[in-house]
Amino acid sequence: MARIVVDPITRIEGHLRIEANLDGGIISDAWSSGTMFRGIELVLQGRDPREAWIWAQRICGVCTMVHAIASVRAVENALQIEVPANARTVRHLIAGAQMIHDHVVHFYHLHALDWVDVASALKADPAKTAQLAQSISNSEKSSASYFRGVQQRIKGVVDSGQLSLFASGYWGHPAYLLPPEANLMAVAHYLEALSWQSDFIRIHAILGGKNPHPQSFLVGGMSTAMDPNEPAAVINPETIGQMREMIRGARRFVEDYYLPDVLAIASFYKDWFSLGEGLGNFLCYGDYPAGDHDDPATFLFPRGIVMGRDMSRVWPVDPSQVTESVARAWYEDSAGHPNGLPPAMGETKPKYSGPKAPFDHLDVDAKYSWVKAPRYDGKPMEVGPLARMIVGYAAGRKEIRDAVDGALKALNAPPAFLFSTLGRVASRAIEASIMVNQLEGWVNQLDDNLAHGKTAIFNPVRWDPGTWPDSASGYGLHEAPRGSLGHWVEIKNKAIKNYQAVVPTTWNAGPRDAQGLRGAYEAALLKTPVADAARPLEILRTVHSFDPCMACAVHVIDAQGRKFTIPRVS
């Protein structure tokens, strides 16, 4: 039995280390370790809750803005502020655009090189590549001369001997199965996606001044003033037109490149629809209400839980069942605190107890990560696009059923194939194809309201801290690109007394708990074949299928076993 260490895991956000035992070429056990800690929630204590979102947003710059939206929702919940419909719509637009952008960048720039051999693209016949591209989509750029140009460009880089980002790749690895033409097509689309993403996300610049870290959220609304006759208003007929154009481009990209590429590449790797299946428990808080209130019954992505891959039943989310364990994470255990500590009593005492650097191996029998281990009813759960598609499918949500069935039909695969490494990859693309059809409706709502003089974008009733109660607490939930996100805030004497975030990658990347139950990455890596221990491409495939975001995952402020609550809306 051999121990493999992969550190750094690259093409993710942040700092992740995987250690795995290899037994006869198969992974027999695995440990996931987050190796960076900042302590942002500690920094928030004592500050003005109205600006908490500016700070919390910096939890992550890849899933930028998701912590801003969760933060303003938490403070608005605490101070009982109703947000105008326009502000809700603008937030949906920003978040929906983020989801599409994030998923595309994940697939092409963080994940594709696990499936695509760049070196093999040099052997492709551009004419046959054009045939392949034209057979799977209506993309505008699909001529032989276009692919020949891309091939020349890559050849120039290779011939120079300076391979740039591609210098460290596992080219020629036996686990790469795409024909040269598919590789060339994918490399071309890697470059197209690089250029498209920077163009599309200008929608965040319009609505937030910049990306990453857009700067237009407010507790009580948005700073994006609306006026049909004022060119200086952020939302006016001209910017509405610009956003429509960007959204049309996004639909073209998702429909002509992203979804067809995912399905085409997946069809060469069918084995990976039965590898990496993981925990089989899926949690989704749900988000994107259709109406003016956060009624889960109207969510685009419904709230619910699917246990043990049993899609015949969707369980309600019972918030009192969520706990976080630090039994195997580098924090002090608060001895004597039983389960059920309220958030206000949460505490954080980071205490590194791993080996001194430089080290070769972690002591995986003891504490081994900065990530904590969230549990639902004592069980580990997976969150993210796959969880959203599974829960939505099981709940019978039509948009989700139609999109998932369409993709499965194209792959000639049963729904059970979703519980896998490629199931996660496909879910992300399916979800983007659902979301890209929502954006235009939201822009239309803004346009209608502009035309009817309904321009309210901010509710001023609680802006003055003099109107606040002495103490208040609240929560804000969001379905971020990587899964279910929650922020909790406690306000006392007009300042933040306590702040905490329970974040998607914490669920997925967490270590074992006190019972020794594995986290989602750890479970998904079991039984994975590794052809070459020195080039552990297969480990990357499964870990990347979760789209890790470690800066988000490592956060602090609660003791082992603390429970939090999601008040029932209905």
Add this chain to the structure above:
Amino acid sequence: MLPPQTDLNNALKARGVTRRQLVKFCSAMLATLALPDRYLNRAVAAVSQAKKPVLVWLQFQDCTGCSESMLRSSHPGVAEIVLDLLSWEYHELVMAGSGDAASKILERIVKEEKGKYIVIVEGAIPMADDGMFCTIGGRTAIDIAREVCAGAAATIAVGACAFDGGLVRSGPNPTGALGVQEAVPGLKVVNMAGCPHNPANTVALLVHYLTFHDIPDLDQYNRPLFAYGRVIHDMCERRAHYDAGRFVTEWGDDGHRKGWCLYKMGCKGPEATFNCPVVQWNDHTSWPVRAGHGCIACASPRFWDHMSPFYQQLPSVPGFGVEVSAGELGLGLVGATLAGVTAHGLIGIMKSPPKPPPPGAGGPVAEAPSSGREN
């Protein structure tokens, strides 16, 4: 020395770049750098050298927002930077190989490209507890930074965290985080402050370096003057409203819809230096003040502690309607802000004053680094 024209064209052709594309992006870079067109041929020649300079991008206590910001570069696009401008061999966010394959690349560069490679650092460096708050490949961030930066031809810190510790260092600084120039004393660091850095400026800096083998003039915080030499308030598209006394007084009010001045909503533009209003963000699409929100002075030293509360109106803007120069925006004004914060208004009492840095966490905010160039 300029290569003969034919060599240049061949080199470009081999890389699949047209000369026209290259000239276009060099022109844009010269404009950002405020350099005259006569340097164009020199810039074009420099960025089309047969052997491209190697770039290492290190990520420490970061949110990856500065890497993401770099991916939003528009002229040139990031594909052109990665494939044509530099050999971008180590960058954990986007590089192909992981684990040993990644570490070996870094080892090779440090050994074989010694004194020739450029290193960009993103994120703060934790100094407390022997640096164990951030390890990569079993090594601490500070260990990696000391080795990799020491062998580099130039070290560029991007974003607030690498500049001066940023948010990670803000009170109570749980991990003893520092920016690069304080964590690794003795380095000559160019600081591309901002949260995140603006890729238009960072790419311009890279082109300047490749063209002149030198770094542009810096201010007392080692920030290039071309990007950090002017006050936002002086360049702001809402400045005329300020001068005329037209202010937004409530979010969404008539003045807000008309694009009036955000000074009374807490805008820190009068105390911030950054070329944000000029180069803007995301292919010159917009910037925060145009999006209706005040500036948070994200390129200023220790801005998280010293420019917050962000919705607190500045106590006074020096000389209502009178120009203030960037050079005056040093310790004096930061101190004035702090005094104003504690003396003014309800919110002043809501926030405890910035906590002192832990022992060994470096000096106060306005202390110019010893390696800095004076202006």
